[in-house]
Amino acid sequence: MTTALITHPDCLDHVSPPGHPECVERLSVILAALEGEEFSDLMRLEASMADDEKISLVHDQEHIENIKSKIPMDGNAYIDGDTYLSSGSENAARRAVGAVCDAIDLVMNGEVDNAFCAVRPPGHHAEPGHAMGFCLFNSVAVGALYARHKYFCHRVAIIDFDVHHGNGTQTVAEKTKGFFYGSTHQSPLYPGTGHVHDYGRGVIVNAPLAAGSGSNAFRRSFEQRIRPELEDFAPELIIISAGFDAHALDPLADLNLDTDDFYYATEQLMAVAKTHTKGRVVSSLEGGYNLSVIGECAKAHVSALMK
Numbered sequence: 001m002t003t004a005l006i007t008h009p010d011c012l013d014h015v016s017p018p019g020h021p022e023c024v025e026r027l028s029v030i031l032a033a034l035e036g037e038e039f040s041d042l043m044r045l046e047a048s049m050a051d052d053e054k055i056s057l058v059h060d061q062e063h064i065e066n067i068k069s070k071i072p073m074d075g076n077a078y079i080d081g082d083t084y085l086s087s088g089s090e091n092a093a094r095r096a097v098g099a100v101c102d103a104i105d106l107v108m109n110g111e112v113d114n115a116f117c118a119v120r121p122p123g124h125h126a127e128p129g130h131a132m133g134f135c136l137f138n139s140v141a142v143g144a145l146y147a148r149h150k151y152f153c154h155r156v157a158i159i160d161f162d163v164h165h166g167n168g169t170q171t172v173a174e175k176t177k178g179f180f181y182g183s184t185h186q187s188p189l190y191p192g193t194g195h196v197h198d199y200g201r202g203v204i205v206n207a208p209l210a211a212g213s214g215s216n217a218f219r220r221s222f223e224q225r226i227r228p229e230l231e232d233f234a235p236e237l238i239i240i241s242a243g244f245d246a247h248a249l250d251p252l253a254d255l256n257l258d259t260d261d262f263y264y265a266t267e268q269l270m271a272v273a274k275t276h277t278k279g280r281v282v283s284s285l286e287g288g289y290n291l292s293v294i295g296e297c298a299k300a301h302v303s304a305l306m307k
Contacts, residue, residue, distance in 0.1 A: 005043065005118060011027055013088025022289070026288065030295055045106075047119065050101060054142060058137075058141045067093070071090050079130075093121055093137045099139070103117055104150075107281070108153075108280065115281075119285055123286070124162060124166030126168045140166075144179060148178070156178065157230055160286070161265050166181070177201040179202035182205040184246075185206070207226055235276055242284060245289055247259070249292065252289050266301050
C-alpha cells in the first residue's frame with residue numbers, strides 16, 4: 001500500500017492568538033510523530049497552492065475576496081469569535097485546499113493508493129458563503145467537487161469523524177446528487193447541526209452521539225449506521241475529514257474515544273475502499289486540540305492507511 005503525506009510549511013504560518021486551541025503546534029506535533037521509522041515508506045510531498053478556480057467550486061467569490069481583504073499585516077484579525085486570521089492565513093488555507101486536490105490527482109491517476117493531508121487551518125465548518133469554527137475554506141468539499149469535475153467521479157463519499165459536525169460539508173452534500181456525507185459527532189455540541197433525519201440531494205447519514213458515549217457507542221455507529229449505508233452507496237472515492245478531537249483528553253469535547261478508535265474507524269473505511277474504490281482514499285486533518293495525544297492519534301490513522 002503506497003500512502004502519500006502531503007503538507008507545506010505555509011500551513012505553519014497560520015499563526016494563532018495566544019491561548020487559541022487551533023495553534024501551529026498542532027501540525028508540528030503531527031509532523032514530528034510521522035517522522036518515526038515505521039513511516040519511512042510514506043511518499044512525502046509539498047502541497048500546491050489552490051487558485052480561485054478550485055476554491056470557487058464550493059465558495060462564493062465574495063467569500064474568497066472577504067478572506068483576502070481581512071488578512072492583517074501583523075498580529076491577528078477575527079472573522080468571528082472563534083475564527084482568526086494572521087498574515088499567513090490565506091496561503092495556509094490555499095495550501096490546505098491544494099493538498100486535498102493534489103491527493104485526489106495522485107489517487108485517481110494511480111500514483112498512490114491513498115493520502116493523508118497534514119494541513120491547517122481545518123475546513124469542514126466553512127460554508128460556501130462564510131468562514132466559521134476555525135475554518136476558512138472547506139478543503140474536503142472542494143476536493144469532492146474537484147474529483148467530480150476533473151475525473152467524473154459520480155459517487156464521492158466524505159466521512160467525518162471529527163467530534164464536531166461538519167456543517168459546511170453537509171451543506172455541499174445536501175445540494176449535490178451523487179455525494180455521500182457521513183458523520184459521527186458529539187451532540188449537542190457546536191455547531192448544533194447534524195441531525196439523524198437530515199436529508200438532501202446527496203445521501204446524508206448522521207450518527208450523533210451523547211457526551212461520554214465512549215468507544216463502544218462510537219464503534220457501533222460505524223458498524224450499524226455509517227458502514228452499511230456507505231456500502232450501499234458504493235463510492236468511487238472516499239474522502240475523510242480526520243478530526244482527532246473526539247479523544248477523551250481533548251479540551252473541547254467529551255466523547256471519550258481512545259487512540260485505537262481512530263485506527264478502527266480508518267480500518268473500517270479502508271475495507272469499504274478495497275471493495276468499492278480500488279483503495280482510493282484521501283484524508284485531511286480537521287480538529288484535535290490536545291498536543292499530548294494528537295500525534296499518537298495521527299499515527300494510528302496513518303498506520304491504518306498504510307496497512
